[in-house]
Amino acid sequence: MRSFAGTVAAGVLIRRVALATSVAFGTFLGVVPLGAHAADTRPDPLKVVASFSILADMVEQVGGSQVQVHSLVGRDADAHVFNPTPKDTRELAQADLVVINGLGFEGWLERLVKASGFKGPVVVASEGIEALDGEEDHDRDHHEHHGHHNDHDNRHLHDHGPIDPHAWQSLRNAKVYVANIRDALIEARPQAREELTARAASYIVEIEALDQQLTAALAVIPENKRKALISHDAFGYLAHDYGIEFLPVQGWSTGREASASDVASLIRQVRDGKVQAYFIENMSDARVLQRIADETGARSGGSLYSDALSAKGTEADTYLKMYQVNGRRLIEALQ
Known part of the structure; x- marks a missing residue:
């Protein structure tokens, strides 16, 4: 005759074996045990469309696993002569967020947005930088650039005008780009604020370090x-x-x-x-x-x-x- 303790121990063992068997059998049949979904609560990545590859990389660096990025203008491709494809229109239509340079760089964007029916937010990554202006005059002996605040009105979607749109070619401007991208991603996914803020801060530290290295070397x-x-x-x-x-x-x-x-x-x-x-x-x-x-x-x-x-x-x-x-x-x- 088993003791009370032995009977309890045997019962516990039987229940454990039965539970393990039922879980295994349920999994085999495709039945998921309670609590198995706990690790799958993370939302799907935000679908972000960036106008060209440099912006796409910045979004990926800040967003990490929170984003799925499609670049309209691909790598080694020229945004100045870009012709959108039907695939680009579909990607844009399904996007949660669109990130563009602004400053008139994407002259084709307005038509593409209209064709896709996209109604979501468009983030101008260059918002707040000190844009450089000048003239397209190939006979000049040197270039003189003056600070110009970026107003980002609608005319920037049609032509370059007097403003140089290549603002990402300044590492100091890149920090502004990163901050704008960070803020837009946080607004779209507030529950990831801590992660997005940390990733952006780390990225800005790398940008600043490279700027300091180049400044010293070129000086x-x-x-x-x-x-x-x-x-x-x-x-x-x-x-x-x-x-x-x-x-x-x-x-x-x-x-x-x-x-x-x-x-x-x-x-x-x-x-x-x-x-x-x-x-x-x-x-x-x-x-x-x-x-x-x-x-x-x-x-x-x-x-x-x-x-x-x-x-x-x-x-x-x-x-x-x-x-x-x-x-x-x-x-x-x-x-």
């Missing part, structure tokens, strides 16, 4: 040697931050080809200004640039990344890696 290069020939005028903010003079073959938009007089003027400027290096871009036609280099003796400094990241797994597949590559090549060529 030792004599000012009269900080000159370079480039494909199109996409580096005005970088030039402004680090005291570099860029001579562009094209203006702000790659959609306009350089004329014969533009090329002749640049050849004179390169010779007069003793520009020793030229750079091509990952999404530009380098033939005109090569012609100028052949006639002036300027040497290649390699590729710079302006409006698009490189393919995943390559040297410039994130915003920070892109900026590191650009900075390193400029320093090596201008020394």
Whole structure:
């Protein structure tokens, strides 16, 4: 005869075996035990559409697992001559949030939004930066930029106007982009505030560290040697931050080809200004640039990344890696 304690112990054992068997059998049949959904309470990622690859990366860096990002203009692609596809229209229609650069960069966006029927929030990542203005004048001997507050009204969706839209080419502006993206994601997903705030803060620390490194490295290069020939005028903010003079073959938009007089003027400027290096871009036609280099003796400094990241797994597949590559090549060529 079993003791009372032995009977209780045996009963507990039987119940444990029975429970384990029922759970296993229920799982086999597709029946989920109580409490099994506890780990699946996290909401689906926010569907975010970014206008081009650099913004898409910023959203991913801040959003992490909270976001699923689609970039309208892909890697190594030119946003200035972008033609949306039916897939882009579908992605936009299903989005929870759209992130754009603003400053007139996405001239095609208004038509695409209308075609998709998207009614959700559109975040202008450049909101609050000090935009640079100037003129698309290829005969100028140097570029003079003045601070201009960004008002982001509707005309910016139609043309570049007098404002340089490539504001992400300043690491200091990038911190503003990140803050705007963070705030928009928190508004869309307030329960993830702590995670999104921490990720944005960590990202900004990395941006600031890179800015400090480049400032120190470029400061030792004599000012009269900080000159370079480039494909199109996409580096005005970088030039402004680090005291570099860029001579562009094209203006702000790659959609306009350089004329014969533009090329002749640049050849004179390169010779007069003793520009020793030229750079091509990952999404530009380098033939005109090569012609100028052949006639002036300027040497290649390699590729710079302006409006698009490189393919995943390559040297410039994130915003920070892109900026590191650009900075390193400029320093090596201008020394």
